[in-house]
Amino acid sequence: MPTRRGFLTSLLAASTLPALSWADAGSPAYLGAAKGASGRFSLIGLGADASRRFAVPLPGRGHAAAAHPSAPEAVAFARRPGTFALVIDCAAGHVAHRLEAPEGRHFYGHGAFVAGGTILCTTENDMGSGAGRIGLWSRPDGYRRIGEVATHGIGPHDLLRLSGDVLAVANGGIRTHPDTGREKLNLDTMAPSLSYLTPEGELLDQVTLDPELHKNSIRHLAAAADGTVAFAMQWQGEAMAPVPLLGLHRRGSAPRLLAADDGEQIAMQGYAGSVAISWDGARVGITSPRGGRLHVFGRADGACTILRRPDICGLAPSADGFTATDGMGGVLRVTDRLAPLAADPGTAWDNHLIAIG
Amino acid sequence: MRHAVLALSLLATPAVAGVEEAITDHALSATDRFAEAAGALAETAGNDCTAEALRPAWNDAFDAWLGLAHLRFGPLETGSRALSIAFWPDPRGMIPRTVSGIVADADPIVETPEGFAEVSIAARGLFAMERLLYAEDLSAYAAGDYACTLAWAQAQDLARMGNAIAEDWEAFAETIRTAGEAGNDTFLSEREPRQAFYTALTTGMSFVIDQRLGRPLGSFDDPRPDRAEARLSGRALRNVTLSVEALRDLARALAPGEIPQTDAAFARALTTAGRIDAGDFSGVSDPRQRIVVEALQQQLVEARENAANEIGVPLGVSAGFNASDGD
Numbered sequence: 001m002p003t004r005r006g007f008l009t010s011l012l013a014a015s016t017l018p019a020l021s022w023a024d025a026g027s028p029a030y031l032g033a034a035k036g037a038s039g040r041f042s043l044i045g046l047g048a049d050a051s052r053r054f055a056v057p058l059p060g061r062g063h064a065a066a067a068h069p070s071a072p073e074a075v076a077f078a079r080r081p082g083t084f085a086l087v088i089d090c091a092a093g094h095v096a097h098r099l100e101a102p103e104g105r106h107f108y109g110h111g112a113f114v115a116g117g118t119i120l121c122t123t124e125n126d127m128g129s130g131a132g133r134i135g136l137w138s139r140p141d142g143y144r145r146i147g148e149v150a151t152h153g154i155g156p157h158d159l160l161r162l163s164g165d166v167l168a169v170a171n172g173g174i175r176t177h178p179d180t181g182r183e184k185l186n187l188d189t190m191a192p193s194l195s196y197l198t199p200e201g202e203l204l205d206q207v208t209l210d211p212e213l214h215k216n217s218i219r220h221l222a223a224a225a226d227g228t229v230a231f232a233m234q235w236q237g238e239a240m241a242p243v244p245l246l247g248l249h250r251r252g253s254a255p256r257l258l259a260a261d262d263g264e265q266i267a268m269q270g271y272a273g274s275v276a277i278s279w280d281g282a283r284v285g286i287t288s289p290r291g292g293r294l295h296v297f298g299r300a301d302g303a304c305t306i307l308r309r310p311d312i313c314g315l316a317p318s319a320d321g322f323t324a325t326d327g328m329g330g331v332l333r334v335t336d337r338l339a340p341l342a343a344d345p346g347t348a349w350d351n352h353l354i355a356i357g
Numbered sequence: 358m359r360h361a362v363l364a365l366s367l368l369a370t371p372a373v374a375g376v377e378e379a380i381t382d383h384a385l386s387a388t389d390r391f392a393e394a395a396g397a398l399a400e401t402a403g404n405d406c407t408a409e410a411l412r413p414a415w416n417d418a419f420d421a422w423l424g425l426a427h428l429r430f431g432p433l434e435t436g437s438r439a440l441s442i443a444f445w446p447d448p449r450g451m452i453p454r455t456v457s458g459i460v461a462d463a464d465p466i467v468e469t470p471e472g473f474a475e476v477s478i479a480a481r482g483l484f485a486m487e488r489l490l491y492a493e494d495l496s497a498y499a500a501g502d503y504a505c506t507l508a509w510a511q512a513q514d515l516a517r518m519g520n521a522i523a524e525d526w527e528a529f530a531e532t533i534r535t536a537g538e539a540g541n542d543t544f545l546s547e548r549e550p551r552q553a554f555y556t557a558l559t560t561g562m563s564f565v566i567d568q569r570l571g572r573p574l575g576s577f578d579d580p581r582p583d584r585a586e587a588r589l590s591g592r593a594l595r596n597v598t599l600s601v602e603a604l605r606d607l608a609r610a611l612a613p614g615e616i617p618q619t620d621a622a623f624a625r626a627l628t629t630a631g632r633i634d635a636g637d638f639s640g641v642s643d644p645r646q647r648i649v650v651e652a653l654q655q656q657l658v659e660a661r662e663n664a665a666n667e668i669g670v671p672l673g674v675s676a677g678f679n680a681s682d683g684d
Contacts, residue, residue: 079682262477327678339542348679
């Protein structure tokens with residue numbers, strides 16, 4: 001147990017060290033996890049032009065990463081139900097810290113920094129009760145666990161920091177237990193929600209969908225500058241259902257669901273893998289690796305542009321739209337069409353592409 | 358006769374196979390056959406749109422569709438064509454509800470091809486047409502009835518999609534052949550077409566295993582013959598057999614070498630399919646017949662595993678990295 005004095009000393013040490021920035025890691029625009037030709041996994045920094053700025057080996061398949069807002073540091077999460085996360089020093093190219101989930105907790109695969117980058121928040125499962133938790137970790141104190149708060153839902157997956165350090169949390173609603181792997185234990189009663197919390201644990205707002213959509217697991221999030229949160233869903237009900245997989249919400253108003261025509265919705269196979277909002281806030285996209293599709297909706301009119309690419313999943317905003325990645329090594333520029341920025345058949349890009357900054 | 362024997366032996370043991378063979382011998386010939394069969398259905402409907410007159414041509418078109426139904430990339434995915442042609446399974450009963458609704462309303466949208474292409478996919482395609490041709494409460498329509506016009510419109514729509522798919526595949530074949538070349542934004546490497554055909558093969562097999570067989574099988578305690586595909590027309594078994602034959606042909610076309618284990622498993626499966634009595638899978642409720650359907654399902658699982666070893670591995674492709682993960 002570090003003393004208060006030790007804690008303060010380390011805070012001081014952190015603030016007096018020459019501060020490295022993402023420029024020291026080659027100024028990547030994105031972070032992605034990938035499996036390489038050798039079968040090994042790594043965390044890769046990509047420039048906006050898809051050039052590789054760094055690559056740090058990972059011990060196994062990753063899920064998502066959380067990028068520090070200023071320091072060249074990323075937290076890579078194992079696939080759920082993982083019990084460890086690695087803090088990667090992207091400038092030095094090595095693992096700087098290893099985070100172990102406390103007894104009785106496991107990670108869900110996403111995290112976000114608050115408090116000017118000094119506190120890391122991680123989505124976690126309280127295995128005993130199944131209740132969602134946000135774990136809090138102090139970066140200046142070597143990523144020491146400093147507490148946890150409730151997400152007010154089951155199966156929290158993605159989380160985002162909004163302005164004012166409000167946390168948006170996607171409570172997927174699905175209860176799992178590591179003893180039964182990814183088996184879903186509560187599909188008939190699942191109740192997903194989008195929670196808005198303070199890091200101190202105060203529930204500010206909570207959004208749920210109509211009862212007939214209670215099997216639509218709210219999983220991944222993106223935010224626009226105006227505070228609008230886009231949420232992507234995964235349908236756990238019967239197959240061939242043309243249910244919406246994307247919603248938009250702004251605190252204080254009702255959620256708005258976006259969908260393409262029935263045929264396209266069914267072709268998404270009830271599965272959205274990633275969601276992103278363009279920098280200008282005008283467009284929002286979701287990917288379905290199973291359906292081999294990217295749907296880009298105009299926020300003003302709700303019109304959908306349909307782009308097709310097998311195994312497409314990672315999606316993040318870019319200067320003129322989005323950048324997407326797929327399991328076949330493609331890094332794609334997304335405008336009103338898909339154009340390759342890089343093609344490396346030996347690389348399989350994992351679920352998410354994380355924009356830095 | 359000698360020529361026929363020679364051709365057969367060539368088919369069984371292709372000296373060279375791969376993406377080009379999958380294009381030429383499999384995809385292009387299957388899309389042509391479907392365009393022709395759907396065209397014949399539309400022509401028949403132009404002469405006589407009553408159920409009795411349309412059934413043989415509808416069955417021929419369905420047969421032809423099963424030759425390409427698994428090619429779920431490229432032209433079949435444009436404009437939701439594959440789903441518009443064959444909307445199944447339909448656990449929510451969208452087709453019966455939509456078809457009955459359109460007939461009850463006598464919706465004039467059926468009168469033009471442009472209008473009809475805009476109706477719900479649940480009112481289009483082979484399964485919506487099956488309702489008109491086979492459902493007891495609908496199929497007795499007369500030549501001047503609204504239902505007859507609807508059947509005609511459905512047939513025209515199928516023919517239009519069949520032609521569009523065949524035409525698009527001619528161009529798409531060139532896109533596949535230039536995989537990895539500058540300017541090809543669809544296939545970024547030579548490996549991607551192999552991946553696409555291989556995924557079509559394994560996904561197609563999974564569809565037969567999990568849906569066409571799995572849905573009527575249900576569980577031993579709760580068999581669901583009512584969930585069989587094309588229940589009204591009683592062609593669930595025929596659909597399985599023709600699908601398996603098409604998938605076997607795709608496997609042979611795509612494989613870089615001999616595939617003895619895969620071939621053997623396909624052969625066992627087709628033999629087993631030949632032993633199933635009830636063409637609509639109503640036998641799944643009878644333990645003695647059920648066991649045969651279960652054996653067929655298991656043999657197809659083996660064929661899929663063998664194909665992974667004999668085709669996926671040498672081609673350097675496997676199931677989608679993200680598609681098969683899910684998180």
